[in-house]
Amino acid sequence: MSLEYGNPTPEDLQNKVYFLLEQLQQMSLELPTKYQQRIPCELLSGLANCLLNETVFEIVKGLMEIQHVTEKHLFQQRLQLINKHSMELQDLLHRYPDDETRSHHRALMLQKHKTEIKSTDMKLVLQLDQKVSDQQVVLEKAGVPGFFVTNNPMDVKVQMFLLDFILRLSKMKVPS
Template structure:
């Protein structure tokens, strides 16, 4: 069976539906974010979502992010486990309670610093993932996406991603009606 091109009327209906849904979602945002999501941005986003490719890109990015987060969490757990084993080994190898307390204090101090370094490294990797996502969506032509590290702009982009994901789960009017 050959896929038919949607009629201009069907595309228009889909565009109006998407725009209406996006406006409803934007109205639910806290006021400080509502003003950062003007009608022009929503209209551009609705137009961009006429092509289902953007939905697929966002779903793919979300899957990659979940895998990355799981991997980073596992790395963090490995460090915690290593620390627990080091303390247990020290306790098993040290009989003098005063010596044990001193060594434990030194280990805990070192572990705290090592955990801080690990967490900073993991956060940098997450920040890089955010940047990669911004580049991908900007290259795909999704309005509102550009590389930034400003928290308020990232939050707006997170809201836009949420809108796209919510729309991807809706029964959007398609093609020939």
């Protein structure tokens, strides 16, 4: 390897591409056949070449961290709503000592809570979908093969596998 100015030689880069491609091919073979068919050799080759730029690993790690923070925040929002509902039910028990009246109000409240949870869950899913779309835009703009804005479940699943491949490669000792 050429240590001159830290620049790798063309042979070093070629060895790195071959290593990355070989690893990507191995990883793709671990997938169910229906997904293997959606990840052609040309895509893996393009991805291997793209990963010569270490920035892609950093982008993916950054996107993953943002997603984890977002998921944690959304989960906290949902827990707060559930806690609020629990407190409302406790308040109801103290407010209506009469079993029949309490039972009627409790049924109404539980229906209201069910509707609120469903509405909240739908909003949370939409926020997660938007996060996926944002990630697709970033990766597409970064020139990462296989990434484009889509909500097609098969394409999204393939992109998730590609992200997993990139994360796994980021943890490997790649020849320089």
